[in-house]
Amino acid sequence: MYRDDPALAAEMLNACLEDGDTEGFLLALRHVPKAFGGMPEVARATGLHEKTLYKSLSSKGNPNLKTLMGVAGAMGMRIALVPAEKQHGHNV
Numbered sequence: 001m002y003r004d005d006p007a008l009a010a011e012m013l014n015a016c017l018e019d020g021d022t023e024g025f026l027l028a029l030r031h032v033p034k035a036f037g038g039m040p041e042v043a044r045a046t047g048l049h050e051k052t053l054y055k056s057l058s059s060k061g062n063p064n065l066k067t068l069m070g071v072a073g074a075m076g077m078r079i080a081l082v083p084a085e086k087q088h089g090h091n092v
Contacts, residue, residue: 006076009035013077023059029071030057036075046070 009032016025033042043050048070056063057071065079072079 009075010077026057026059026061026063029068030054032075033071042071042074045074 013025013028013032016022016028030039033039036042037045039053040050043053046053046067048067053067053071055061056067063071069079
């Protein structure tokens with residue numbers, strides 16, 4: 001499903017980030033690579049060891065930016081920062 005529609009995968013991941021759901025984001029980030037050849041393929045594409053990816057993306061993991069960018073790249077995505085929406089005159 002996600003391989004055929006990477007925009008859907010990106011939408012789901014971004015929704016987790018927008019909600020501030022870091023655990024949900026990491027959980028989704030563990031499952032989405034299955035559509036892109038599985039974690040072994042993503043590990044190969046990122047140059048990281050498969051166990052390192054599982055540990056980094058676990059609910060107790062704390063992946064660094066290089067890992068997140070590598071996983072995103074392996075799935076044909078990129079990480080981008082966008083301006084926060086303003087709410088009542090303040091940045092969210």
